[in-house]
Amino acid sequence: MGWMGPVVDDQEHxxxxxxxxxxxxxxxxxxxxxxxxIARRPDDGPGNGDRVRLTYRDGSTAEGLWQDSTVIRxxxxxxxxxxxxxxxxxxxxxxxxxxxxAVVGWAAGCTCGxxxxxxxxxxxxxxxxxxxxxxxxGPCADLxxxxxxxxxxxxxxxxxxxxxxxxxxxxxxxxTAAARALDQAVRAALAxxxxxxxxxxxxxxxxRSATEWWSTRD
Numbered sequence: 001m002g003w004m005g006p007v008v009d010d011q012e013h014x015x016x017x018x019x020x021x022x023x024x025x026x027x028x029x030x031x032x033x034x035x036x037x038i039a040r041r042p043d044d045g046p047g048n049g050d051r052v053r054l055t056y057r058d059g060s061t062a063e064g065l066w067q068d069s070t071v072i073r074x075x076x077x078x079x080x081x082x083x084x085x086x087x088x089x090x091x092x093x094x095x096x097x098x099x100x101x102a103v104v105g106w107a108a109g110c111t112c113g114x115x116x117x118x119x120x121x122x123x124x125x126x127x128x129x130x131x132x133x134x135x136x137x138g139p140c141a142d143l144x145x146x147x148x149x150x151x152x153x154x155x156x157x158x159x160x161x162x163x164x165x166x167x168x169x170x171x172x173x174x175x176t177a178a179a180r181a182l183d184q185a186v187r188a189a190l191a192x193x194x195x196x197x198x199x200x201x202x203x204x205x206x207x208r209s210a211t212e213w214w215s216t217r218d
Contacts, residue, residue: 005159013162015155018109019141034097049094055087103141108155116154186214
């Protein structure tokens with residue numbers, strides 16, 4: 001999607017530039033010749049092109065494509081308000097794309113749900129990063145590298161605490177592995193007949209300390 005971040009307690013933090021639209025819609029960070037792909041939530045309700053299922057009180061069902069509050073199926077148009085309908089289910093969401101020109105700004109986004117402060121899209125002559133006003137080199141909605149990096153820095157500040165925790169987890173794992181390896185090495189040295197004084201010296205402690213530490217460990 002974009003910028004790989006830490007995974008702490010099974011929570012993923014991956015960032016990207018989120019295109020913003022005037023009506024509050026957001027892009028998922030995917031663009032093509034069709035424009036910008038819009039993020040949709042399961043609870044948004046059906047949109048044109050979605051496949052839906054209608055269920056009626058008698059248990060019968062009807063499936064088709066949602067189009068302007070009607071459901072179109074192979075044998076014609078079935079109005080969603082047909083008497084007896086008790087449930088409307090979404091079977092499959094259609095992709096929704098919007099033109100690049102409709103993007104009014106950008107924000108840093110993270111897969112944990114966080115969104116940064118928006119940056120406004122302006123014509124080239126009005127671009128001013130200090131005023132959070134950015135522009136694009138052409139009609140597309142993709143930011144230039146320098147501006148994308150500005151947005152990315154906000155995401156980096158967002159994940160700083162999580163990144164630090166991931167570093168702690170990694171250091172703790174290395175410490176645990178090193179302690180296990182040292183235990184194994186000491187047992188191997190004892191099996192080979194090495195005296196405690198030599199083992200302690202090799203481990204950076206006295207022979208007595210080595211004896212007290214490893215003689216009580218499994």
